[in-house]
Amino acid sequence: MSTPGSSSSTKRAVAAVFLGTALSALGANSLDAAEINPRAVNDIGRYCTSCWRNARLPMDAWGDCTQEVFRRLLERIPTTRWDHTLRIDADERREFIRAIDAVKKRVQRARRYADGVEVAADPRPGNDRQLAEQREEVSRAAEEVLSARQKRIIRLSFEGWSVQDIADEVVMPVERVSDEKYKAIRKLRTHLTRAA
Secondary structure (H helix, E strand, C coil), X not given: CCXXXXXXXXXXXXXXXXXXXXXXXXXXXXXXXXHCCHHHXXXXXXXXXXXXXXXXXXXXXXXXXXXXXXXXXXXXXXXXXXXXXXCXXXXXXXXXXXXXXXXXXXXXXXXHHHHHHHHHHCCCCCCHHHHHHHHHHHHHHHHHHCCHHHHHHHHHHHCCCCHHHHHHHHCCCHHHHHHHHHHHHHHHHHHHHHHC
C-alpha cells in the first residue's frame, strides 16, 4: 500500500534520475544543485511525457527522449531560468520547444526511414535464407554507395546497437549518428530501388 505523497516522491526521484544522467553526460559536475528548481524539473518532465505521448513515440523511448531534452536545456538555458520554460512569452520556452521538436523529429525520422533497411536486421526466427539474402544485398549496396563511417554505423545497427551505443563507439554526438544513419538508409533505399 502506498503512503500519502509517495507518488510525488516517485515523480521527483524519476526527474532527478533524468537530470542526473543528463548532467553526468555533459560532465556538468560543477553545477550547484541548489540552482536547480525541482518543481521546474518535474514540470519539464511531465510536459515532455505529454509531447512524446501526443507524437505517438514508442513508450520505451520516452525516458531517453526526456533525458536528451534535459541535456539540450543544460547546454542552452541556465538552470536558474528553467522555471520560465513553460511561460508562453519567454525566450526560454522557445528554446525548450526547439529541443522537444528536435528530439521528436529525430526519433520519428529514425522510425520512418529505418523500416525498409531494418528488416534486414530483424532478429526474429523465420526465413533465415531470405534474411541472409537481404543482408547480403544491403551489404553489397553499402559497399557501393556509403562512406566508411556510414557503413560502420549501419553494420553496428544491424548487430543491434542502439544509436546511443553507436555514438559512444564512434565518438560522435547522438544527433550526428542519427543523421548519418538516416542519410545512409536513404542512400541505400535509392540505390536498391534503382537496382530493382
